Amino acid sequence: MDSEPPAAGIDVSKPHPARRYDYWLGGKNNFPADRASADVVAEAFPTIRLAALENRSFLRRAVDYLAEAGVRQFLDIGTGLPTAGNVHEIAQSIAPESRVVYVDNDPIVLLHARELLDSSPEGATAYLDADVRDPADILRKLDESRMLDLDRPVALMLVAIMHFITDDASPYELVRTLCDALPSGSYLVMSHATSDHMSAEELADTNAANQRSGVPFRLRTTEEFARFFTGLDLVSPGVGSVMAWRPGEWRPHPRPEAVAMLGAVARIP
Template identity: 75%
Template sequence: MNSESSAQIDVTKPHPARRYDYWLGGSVNYEADRASADAVAEAFPTIHLAALENRSFLRRVVTYLAAEAGISQFLDIGAGLPTAGNVHEIAQDITPAARIVYVDNDPIVLAHARTLLDSSAQGATAYLDADVRDPERILTHPNLLATLDLSKPVALMLVAIVHFLTDDDHPHDLVRRLCDALPPGSYLVMSHGTDDYLDIEDRAETSAANQRSGVPFQLRSTAEFSRFFTGFDLVAPGITSVTTWRPEGWRPHPRKEAVSMLGGVGRIGTRAVG
């Protein structure tokens, strides 16, 4: 198990990981996080449902990758605070030797990383304190290199994280750099907030709420989201609402408008087309 030191925790500013924890019903969040989360909920009251559906999407994708695609290595960037059904728990339940690296930039996530590092005896997990905006730090980090074999397929998990990157961060370039470091047979997994399912009034209210929340956030259209998968082979059913990506038939599925999250899984071929 690997961990590392981090900067002092600042609880006066909202952080996406702690805000997401609040929406999921967790307890590792602070007044600034809750105020930010409530500001978003004023304009988008079903945000709690969206968080739950996004988590369900992650579970179904990891199950597919481990059970059907034969993936046993996972790089989960923007891992967030531990909750029920972490990537290593799902993957190692299917493949005990699975190896997982978690990445986040919130010191509180690091403080709770022991739960994320509770690996099976056959497998391994590691955590590194880094930001998705710094792919070189992630890809060259000793914790990653000691845990994952980058000559073998890896599932890059960017679940509900890239919508915190504005266009000024050049998100498509960042994702491409991460994918370019992975061998053929790897997978890109993403979910992302969208305004495709919102009417004009709801879009304006959501945009204003995001500005009030104190957390940079950019919704993207299906066309913009699809660009992240350029040159990759999409796994059926392709780019879709997270609620309809290989849904479980035994439960009702919420309306796309109530979740407003896109999801997709793409297989990285011999050479991606940039």
């Protein structure tokens, strides 16, 4: 399906992670630059669409688990374009009073934010235009919005976002700053692309494809991913493939190397 015409002020000549992810999920809010970038990645990693779908399934299961555990506030950074099973839809289906704040820095996501703001009458949703690379700005805008009560637990969602943060941007410090701003009893939910199953040659090919794609990207090993959770209390089963995190009903799973996505949920003490 053809994408909708770009709105004024949106640069569609450069690929954007949110629109590229939308393309992999079968959406229509993407443009030629996004599709070209996505196809370059798919040449090196042909199962990328499967990885995107499994990552989305992990998000749904994590939100379901936290809502059932009593969490009523969610901060979803790197929201991306609306698709089936947004955080507020999952959380409010279990607890209608849930409050969700979405954060992204893509103008086209902002244009579609109305779909993210379709809250239940008992709950609330909001959208903040901010960048994960500037946690101080996120926290300031969050405070100004008064949407979340930071004296009560919050689920910090960093799903498929931190692999766009390269080492020079201090990814571990960014996550720590956000976690430190949340009260005890909050949670960190993360997923991240991994190089665990790649040979040296495959990793070199994938890194070269990512560089050609025009979107900064940093694959991390299980050990590197686990560092994000230092000092936190991991929820069973801990760090592993997104497919293995509380998978629920049995179904034939793809090979972990075909998905190459790590996921984990941890409680902030």
